[in-house]
Amino acid sequence: MKSNNKWLIAGLIVLIAVVASAVYVVENLHNVGITVQTNGTSVNVKASSVLPVPSAMITEMNEKALADVQDEDSTVSSVKADMQAIAKEYNYTATVTIQSQFGKDQLPMPATVNGTSMLPTLQDGQNLILLKTDNYKVGDIVVAKHPDYGLIVKRLAVINGSMVYLKSDNNKTEVVGTETIYENGYYQVVTIEKTPLSTWLPRENIIGVVKDY
Structure with missing residues (x-):
């Protein structure tokens, strides 16, 4: 009887771990890390996500990021906000980082x-x-x-x-x-x-x- 209880407890622990992992994966399916790499004349947007993100989203981000880099009024914050707004259109929540020859979040x-x-x-x-x-x-x-x-x-x-x-x-x-x-x-x-x-x-x-x- 004690042996059966041990197996039951072990099974419950495994089940809880599986459910927790599944919940974590589902919650993070639409979270994406976006890195905008730029040297001031070109940009390359890269995505890090549990699943592949739509190529159309990355294309749109590349076009917007290039326009932002060349805009005299843009800032690090405005570039990040633009990338997050595009991600939201595709039902993603984005964490955005800018990388340039001058360092992280240097525009x-x-x-x-x-x-x-x-x-x-x-x-x-x-x-x-x-x-x-x-x-x-x-x-x-x-x-x-x-x-x-x-x-x-x-x-x-x-x-x-x-x-x-x-x-x-x-x-x-x-x-x-x-x-x-x-x-x-x-x-x-x-x-x-x-x-x-x-x-x-x-x-x-x-x-x-x-x-x-």
Whole structure:
């Protein structure tokens, strides 16, 4: 009788373990780990799950992640939220990690130099990779949003409270053309000169620090 009880108890333990395992598997069928691998110019989304996830979901995530990486307003949090939103459409709960050349949950972004204001350090048309961060210091080359000129690449010269002063490496005044004007009864040709931009901006306008160029 005692022997039968032992076998019954052992059987119940095995049954409980099997049921617990089955419940765990069922509960985690729709949990997925998402890793967004990016170098700033390309992305590769990988999924880790109990069962294979729909390829359409990964395709959609890749497309959205690439758009996010190239978006000046995206953040680590917004990228993760976008991946979770796509996963939810497919009835999955996603835990998202970003991996880049700068480390875990560090978001790079591509940019291109427009103009000669950063000569000789940077050339017109040169491609850059910046790290989106608010951890910067005087002397860093940064990308910032300017209200009139859009994205600009400048040297961080001064940090003063909530404002920063951004300077061009190239301080030479450039003659960009001529213009004929009428003044005091005479026509005269004057030169049009352009001085590289240096400007004060709010600290929040800095998108990140240039890392690769």
